[in-house]
Amino acid sequence: MARFMELGAAVSAHLRQGDTVAFEGFTHLIPHAAAHEVIRQGIGDLTLIRMTPDLVYDQMIGMGLVRRMIFSYAGNPGVGLLRRFRDAVENGWPRPIEIEEHSHAAMANAWEAGAAGLPMAVFRGYKGAGLAGVNPNIRHVTCPFTGEELAAVPALRPDVSFIHAQKADRAGNVLIEGIVGVQKEAVLAARRAAIVTVEEIVDDLGAHPNACVLPRWTIAAIAVVPGGAHPSYAHGYYGRDNAAYIAWDAIAGDREAFRAWMEEHVLGQGPQVFAERVRELRT
Amino acid sequence: MSRQPFSPDEMMTIAAARALRDDDVCFVGIGAPSAACNVARLTHAPGITLIYESGTIGTAPEVLPLSIGDGELCETAVTTVPVPEMFRYWLQGGRISVGFLGAAQIDRFGNINTTVVGDYHAPRTRLPGGGGAPEIASLSQKVYITMKQSRRGFVETIDFFTSFGHGEGGDHRQRLGITTAGPTLLITDLAIWEPDPQSREFTVTSLHPGVTREAVQETVGWTVAFAPGLSETPAPTETELDVLRALKERTRIAHGG
Known part of the structure; x- marks a missing residue:
């Protein structure tokens, strides 16, 4: 049954070193804030699953938290290659990575x-x-x-799945709208826990009868993190920060620049910074 | 006929756009295919159904998306379906008339590599991988490919078979149990290529205005075959150029470029 928790507490309560974990999202609603929290807590030796690993998996790989990755497209959408992923595959830095690649x-x-x-x-x-x-x-x-x-x-059966969604009602039922990707599947396939970050909590989801709603009993924990998908987007809330995706190419292209960026923007921060990051992108 | 000068890139996009029909249901790859598909929609094929792998069916974006899952694709779509449904019902179900792909490497039989340069297990360059392309290539009724010509891209032997084209040529697709037509058109910045009916080797059937046979050969890593009735691609019309340039300009502004 969904419990409303702080993001840090939700991560430490459910995710363990060595787990198989998915942070799903197909360009839209990518759970960046949740992955950053995992990076801050230093939970490593992970097997990551995602169809389209992009910036946030590049970050986790570059921080040495990933042992293995199951994926089908490892690129920076519309920009090019993932340079931390490449460094791990081509040079074993900061550690070698096993890959299981699919379509x-x-x-x-x-x-x-x-x-x-x-x-x-x-x-x-x-x-x-x-x-x-x-x-x-x-x-x-x-x-x-x-x-x-x-x-x-x-079949894909992660220990824990993380997703970001637009909203939850006060009981903990969650609504996803727009490009829904494989998030419903990722939640239902999780063996131990599904953790959802949401833009807001509302009295009534206002969902039409066929909307993508995850009932509260399919979710272990909900954390309210406005802007938690940045630099991807949340349909109806804020647009995609394309400039951030383009800028990532140079940051990730250099090991020192990458480390410095992670110190400043992830390790020394908390989930509360995401709201500010999307302020100018709100629709 | 256009009186304006145009770039090879513009000629490529416009020639690719012309290949699409109003009644096509087109699975759109990101990058060059996306520009061509939207130019088709904004010129001679307003009824075309454009599908992106993010699940957006019948989308009509005002600007070119940076990714296959930009919000505008969803906002302008007839419907947006979950990704498993996209691949199961719509692609596997045989609903796609044209799959439109780009590539990093291509060989003479239209086999595509977007996975690695070098050995798969110890690559010199790790590329993003196939994404939707392996099944787009085998399950769309036919495949169009668009990419710029270069010695790095047009190679004798691709390093990895990300997406199967005509394999070793001839009836190789049928021998693998693939029932779709595969790559039937390759549009580059220099020429239009079509597979030979028997060998399935891509053959130049039309040179873009001002392009020589030598210029085509210089950018290709195998000995190029030219069709007997080699023609010249009609230059972009004023309308085609205006539509493409306006689309690119709207896109540049929207993406803060």
Whole structure:
């Protein structure tokens, strides 16, 4: 049952060293504040899951907290490459990283299988694709009805999933609007806990009957962090800080500049700074 | 015909836009494909359905998105669906008429690499990876590719098969059980390429205005085949150039560039 907590307390109560953890969001509603809190608490040796690891995973990798990453597109959207991720893969800095790489279709299907309590996902994919030759978790099954060969990948079941959402009501039911990505699946697939940061708490979600609402009993903890998705965006609240994504390329391109940036903007800060960061971006 | 000068980049985007039809349902890759698809929508194909992998179906953005999940894609879409549904029902379900992809590396058979330069397990350059492309390439009814020509990009052998085009050529797709047409068009800053009907090797069928065969060959790492009836791509019209430039200008302002 959802408990309203401070973000720091929610993270320390549920996430452990060595966990498999997802911070999901498909360009939209990326839980930056929650990941920054994990970085501050120094919880490491993590296996990270995300379809589109971007800046915040680059930061966690650069801080040496990541042992392994399961993903399908590791880029800075619209800008280019992830330079901390590259440094870890190409040079083992600050530590080597294991990767399990998939396509989006595979990851999306694997999230759905995780939410559905199935051991694996089956889909028509990976035909002729090189990943099938380098990732032993890409296998094939034969349809018992038609004989068609289909791709199979293991379901995604993280210990803990973090998402950011627009709002919760006072009971702890959570509404997500706009590009909803795989967040519902990530919450339902979590084995131990799903933790949600929200823009605000309201009396009434005002949700239409088919809206993406996560009932309060699917969530372990809710923390109110206005602006907590910055520099990604929260539909209806604030826009994407494209300039921050563009600026990240130079910051992440240099180990010293990266460390200095993390000291100033993450390690020496708290969740309260996010509200100020989106002040000029509010819609 | 245009009296204005135009850049090779503009010619590429406009030539790519012209390939799309009003009744296409197009799965749009980010970057160069996104510009071409939106120019098509704003010129000759107002009815086109543009789909981005973030789940936005029938989107009509005023400016080009920086990412495949920008808010405006959702705000202007007919509907926005969850990402698993996007890949399961709409792509896997066979609803996409054209998948429009870019690439870092391409070979003569339209196989694409956006994963690594060098060995996969010890890469010289780790690129972002495939994202949606592996299944866009195999499940869209056909695939268009657009990218600038360079020796680094147009290579004899790609380092990694991120997305399967025509494999080793001929009937390689069919032998793998792939039922879709695969890459049927490659639009670059210099030329338009189409696969040979038998070998499936990409062959230059049209040179952009002012481009020579030599200029095409210089930027390609294999010996280029030119079609017998080689034609010249019509230059951008005033309208096409105006629409593209206005779109780029709105985009520049919106993204604070």
